[in-house]
Amino acid sequence: MSSTSLTATAPRRAAVVGCGDVAAIHLQAITDIEGIELVGLCDTDPDALAAAVEAHGAPGYRDLTELIEAARPDVIHVTTPHDAHVDATLTALEAGIHVIQEKPVAHELDEAQRLVDAVARLQAEAAAAGRTAPKIGICLQNRYNVSSVELKRLLASGALGTVRGAYATVAWSRSEGYYPSKPWRGQWARSGGGLLMNQAPHTLDLIQWLLGDVVGVQGHVSTDKFAGVSEVEDTAYARFTHADGTTTCFYGTVNLSTHRPVEIELDCEKAYVTLRDGLEVRWADGRTERHEERRAASSGRSYWGVSHELLIRDFYNRLDEAEPFWISPREATRCLAMAKAVYRASAGTPAPTATPISV
Numbered sequence: 001m002s003s004t005s006l007t008a009t010a011p012r013r014a015a016v017v018g019c020g021d022v023a024a025i026h027l028q029a030i031t032d033i034e035g036i037e038l039v040g041l042c043d044t045d046p047d048a049l050a051a052a053v054e055a056h057g058a059p060g061y062r063d064l065t066e067l068i069e070a071a072r073p074d075v076i077h078v079t080t081p082h083d084a085h086v087d088a089t090l091t092a093l094e095a096g097i098h099v100i101q102e103k104p105v106a107h108e109l110d111e112a113q114r115l116v117d118a119v120a121r122l123q124a125e126a127a128a129a130g131r132t133a134p135k136i137g138i139c140l141q142n143r144y145n146v147s148s149v150e151l152k153r154l155l156a157s158g159a160l161g162t163v164r165g166a167y168a169t170v171a172w173s174r175s176e177g178y179y180p181s182k183p184w185r186g187q188w189a190r191s192g193g194g195l196l197m198n199q200a201p202h203t204l205d206l207i208q209w210l211l212g213d214v215v216g217v218q219g220h221v222s223t224d225k226f227a228g229v230s231e232v233e234d235t236a237y238a239r240f241t242h243a244d245g246t247t248t249c250f251y252g253t254v255n256l257s258t259h260r261p262v263e264i265e266l267d268c269e270k271a272y273v274t275l276r277d278g279l280e281v282r283w284a285d286g287r288t289e290r291h292e293e294r295r296a297a298s299s300g301r302s303y304w305g306v307s308h309e310l311l312i313r314d315f316y317n318r319l320d321e322a323e324p325f326w327i328s329p330r331e332a333t334r335c336l337a338m339a340k341a342v343y344r345a346s347a348g349t350p351a352p353t354a355t356p357i358s359v
């Protein structure tokens with residue numbers, strides 16, 4: 001009997017830039033997913049960097065370019081504050097390195113556009129040279145939730161009939177120390193906004209992913225509980241009008257004493273659908289169908305959503321494919337544009353009923 005020698009694929013070399021709270025979930029995924037090796041950590045804060053190096057045993061760098069030259073990673077996870085996303089991501093992509101970048105795609109729309117344009121240029125250059133451009137994926141991981149996938153499938157199948165209207169809420173808690181401990185979170189210039197930019201992007205993204213392009217926005221934002229410590233809003237209301245005329249009413253706040261599950265409800269012709277820790281479909285004929293959500297990995301907080309590792313795993317599995325990763329900067333700009341349109345509506349510029357979004 002002849003023996004077959006198995007050629008082991010070299011592990012993918014991963015690095016993480018920004019060693020704060022959410023980096024923990026990326027580092028856990030790097031450890032848990034087979035075939036990934038952590039080769040570098042980067043943080044501008046020496047204390048955060050030292051703690052990460054101590055915990056994970058990989059070399060640490062204060063500067064991303066230095067990390068790239070010394071550690072030669074295949075994939076960089078960008079988990080910095082919002083205003084540092086695009087610079088870090090472009091530094092990596094221009095060096096030919098794949099990027100998984102945290103949401104939001106950018107803290108401002110012009111920064112998102114800078115990234116979208118650069119990615120298009122890199123893809124065109126790669127195509128002209130007969131190679132594939134480095135991949136970029138944005139962490140909108142809740143698209144991988146059981147409930148989101150099942151609801152998307154039900155809507156596409158036509159089984160639910162016409163959607164009469166939708167309602168969504170993100171109602172969480174933040175401690176008194178949340179903004180002072182990481183000042184960028186409460187600063188417009190660095191975060192680009194509060195609840196709509198930091199806590200609600202996944203839900204805004206699901207709203208438009210499930211129900212279609214948003215063509216009109218009304219709404220307002222306020223800083224109620226955290227007015228003394230934060231410039232950005234802790235509460236928001238918005239009414240989004242989709243291209244087919246359906247409307248979604250959204251309410252969000254971080255001013256509760258505890259976290260409520262994210263909720264999205266669809267009032268449909270043939271069923272009432274509730275997405276809340278899973279999916280419940282109450283059909284007009286009396287049947288009730290339930291799809292349970294999977295449990296969150298222990299390194300994450302359950303209200304962040306349960307699918308970070310799934311997205312990261314999917315991204316690595318698709319690195320050798322020719323097509324760009326499906327949750328691209330352009331795709332992730334849609335929920336950024338929704339947030340920014342609410343801010344404009346709240347400020348009264350332009351008229352709240354005429355805030356078109358086209359990405």
Ligand SMILES: NC(=O)c1ccc[n+]([C@@H]2O[C@H](COP(=O)([O-])OP(=O)(O)OC[C@H]3O[C@@H](n4cnc5c(N)ncnc54)[C@H](O)[C@@H]3O)[C@@H](O)[C@H]2O)c1
Pocket residue numbers: 017018019020021022023042043044045048079080081082084088102103104139140141182197198304305
């Ligand atoms: N997908 C999700 O569910 C989810 C959940 C939480 C946070 N996030 C996102 O993750 C990102 C980070 O949030 P966080 O709460 O972990 O922030 P954090 O403040 O806890 O951590 C950010 C780290 O980045 C470092 N940093 C700042 N500028 C840097 C730079 N230029 N280069 C290298 N390091 C730099 C900081 O020193 C800090 O250690 C944000 O974009 C946030 O919106 C996403």
